[in-house]
Amino acid sequence: MRRLLVVEDQPNDLRMATEAARSVGITDLEARSSAMAARVFLEKGLEGEHTLPDAIILDLDLGYESGFELMRLWHSKPQLAGIPLIVWTVLGEEQREICRLFKVTAFVSKQDGLMQLKEALGGLARSA
Numbered sequence: 457m458r459r460l461l462v463v464e465d466q467p468n469d470l471r472m473a474t475e476a477a478r479s480v481g482i483t484d485l486e487a488r489s490s491a492m493a494a495r496v497f498l499e500k501g502l503e504g505e506h507t508l509p510d511a512i513i514l515d516l517d518l519g520y521e522s523g524f525e526l527m528r529l530w531h532s533k534p535q536l537a538g539i540p541l542i543v544w545t546v547l548g549e550e551q552r553e554i555c556r557l558f559k560v561t562a563f564v565s566k567q568d569g570l571m572q573l574k575e576a577l578g579g580l581a582r583s584a
Contacts, residue, residue, distance in 0.1 A: 489518075490521050
Protein backbone atom coordinates (compact mmCIF):
# COMPACT_ATOMS: atom_id res chain seq x y z
CA MET A 457 0.00 0.00 0.00
CA ARG A 458 1.47 3.30 -1.08
CA ARG A 459 -1.11 6.08 -0.83
CA LEU A 460 -3.62 6.80 1.93
CA LEU A 461 -6.48 9.29 2.02
CA VAL A 462 -7.42 10.46 5.52
CA VAL A 463 -10.77 12.24 5.89
CA GLU A 464 -10.72 13.85 9.33
CA ASP A 465 -11.77 17.30 10.57
CA GLN A 466 -10.03 17.28 13.96
CA PRO A 467 -6.32 18.24 13.80
CA ASN A 468 -5.35 16.03 16.75
CA ASP A 469 -7.12 13.01 15.25
CA LEU A 470 -5.48 13.72 11.87
CA ARG A 471 -2.11 13.78 13.61
CA MET A 472 -2.86 10.42 15.27
CA ALA A 473 -4.02 8.86 11.98
CA THR A 474 -0.86 10.12 10.30
CA GLU A 475 1.24 8.65 13.12
CA ALA A 476 -0.56 5.31 12.79
CA ALA A 477 0.01 5.25 9.03
CA ARG A 478 3.70 6.09 9.33
CA SER A 479 4.14 3.42 12.01
CA VAL A 480 3.19 0.76 9.44
CA GLY A 481 5.31 2.27 6.66
CA ILE A 482 2.78 4.44 4.82
CA THR A 483 4.31 7.80 3.99
CA ASP A 484 2.24 9.07 1.04
CA LEU A 485 -0.79 10.65 2.69
CA GLU A 486 -3.52 12.93 1.40
CA ALA A 487 -5.70 14.61 4.00
CA ARG A 488 -9.08 16.25 3.59
CA SER A 489 -11.02 17.87 6.41
CA SER A 490 -14.48 17.57 4.86
CA ALA A 491 -16.56 15.00 3.03
CA MET A 492 -17.02 17.44 0.13
CA ALA A 493 -13.28 17.98 -0.29
CA ALA A 494 -12.69 14.23 -0.16
CA ARG A 495 -15.47 13.65 -2.69
CA VAL A 496 -13.89 16.14 -5.11
CA PHE A 497 -10.50 14.45 -4.61
CA LEU A 498 -11.94 10.99 -5.34
CA GLU A 499 -13.99 12.18 -8.32
CA LYS A 500 -10.89 13.78 -9.87
CA GLY A 501 -9.09 10.49 -9.32
CA LEU A 502 -11.90 8.65 -11.10
CA GLU A 503 -11.51 11.10 -13.99
CA GLY A 504 -7.80 10.29 -14.18
CA GLU A 505 -6.49 13.62 -12.92
CA HIS A 506 -4.42 11.81 -10.29
CA THR A 507 -3.96 8.36 -8.81
CA LEU A 508 -6.68 7.07 -6.51
CA PRO A 509 -5.59 6.20 -2.97
CA ASP A 510 -4.77 2.62 -2.02
CA ALA A 511 -6.81 2.95 1.19
CA ILE A 512 -9.07 5.45 2.96
CA ILE A 513 -9.51 6.34 6.63
CA LEU A 514 -12.87 8.03 7.14
CA ASP A 515 -14.34 9.73 10.20
CA LEU A 516 -18.14 9.62 10.02
CA ASP A 517 -18.60 12.68 12.26
CA LEU A 518 -17.11 15.59 10.35
CA GLY A 519 -18.66 18.44 12.28
CA TYR A 520 -21.28 19.98 10.03
CA GLU A 521 -20.86 17.22 7.41
CA SER A 522 -21.46 13.50 7.52
CA GLY A 523 -18.95 10.93 6.43
CA PHE A 524 -21.88 8.69 5.51
CA GLU A 525 -22.31 10.58 2.23
CA LEU A 526 -18.72 9.82 1.29
CA MET A 527 -19.18 6.21 2.36
CA ARG A 528 -22.21 6.01 0.08
CA LEU A 529 -20.15 7.35 -2.86
CA TRP A 530 -17.41 4.83 -2.07
CA HIS A 531 -19.94 1.98 -1.99
CA SER A 532 -21.70 3.02 -5.21
CA LYS A 533 -18.65 3.29 -7.51
CA PRO A 534 -16.92 -0.02 -8.32
CA GLN A 535 -13.53 1.68 -8.75
CA LEU A 536 -13.86 3.16 -5.27
CA ALA A 537 -15.49 0.15 -3.60
CA GLY A 538 -12.34 -1.81 -4.39
CA ILE A 539 -10.32 0.55 -2.20
CA PRO A 540 -10.10 -0.62 1.44
CA LEU A 541 -12.07 1.71 3.71
CA ILE A 542 -11.37 2.00 7.42
CA VAL A 543 -14.03 3.91 9.33
CA TRP A 544 -12.41 5.52 12.39
CA THR A 545 -14.99 7.35 14.46
CA VAL A 546 -16.38 8.11 17.90
CA LEU A 547 -19.81 6.91 16.84
CA GLY A 548 -21.16 3.65 18.22
CA GLU A 549 -22.85 0.35 17.56
CA GLU A 550 -25.58 1.62 15.26
CA GLN A 551 -22.94 3.11 12.95
CA ARG A 552 -20.87 -0.07 13.20
CA GLU A 553 -23.89 -2.01 11.90
CA ILE A 554 -24.37 0.42 9.00
CA CYS A 555 -20.67 0.02 8.13
CA ARG A 556 -21.09 -3.74 8.18
CA LEU A 557 -23.98 -3.43 5.72
CA PHE A 558 -21.85 -1.21 3.48
CA LYS A 559 -19.05 -3.81 3.74
CA VAL A 560 -16.36 -1.42 4.92
CA THR A 561 -13.00 -3.06 5.45
CA ALA A 562 -12.77 -2.18 9.15
CA PHE A 563 -14.66 -0.18 11.77
CA VAL A 564 -12.40 1.22 14.47
CA SER A 565 -13.80 3.15 17.39
CA LYS A 566 -11.66 6.10 18.46
CA GLN A 567 -12.47 5.11 22.06
CA ASP A 568 -10.60 1.83 21.50
CA GLY A 569 -7.40 3.79 21.01
CA LEU A 570 -4.78 4.30 18.39
CA MET A 571 -3.48 0.75 18.55
CA GLN A 572 -6.64 -0.60 16.88
CA LEU A 573 -6.17 1.83 13.98
CA LYS A 574 -2.52 0.78 13.65
CA GLU A 575 -3.59 -2.87 13.57
CA ALA A 576 -6.18 -2.21 10.85
CA LEU A 577 -3.64 -0.28 8.76
CA GLY A 578 -0.97 -2.90 9.40
CA GLY A 579 -3.28 -5.61 8.09
CA LEU A 580 -3.78 -3.64 4.89
CA ALA A 581 -0.07 -2.93 4.50
CA ARG A 582 0.78 -6.64 4.92
CA SER A 583 -1.85 -7.75 2.40
CA ALA A 584 -0.75 -5.23 -0.26
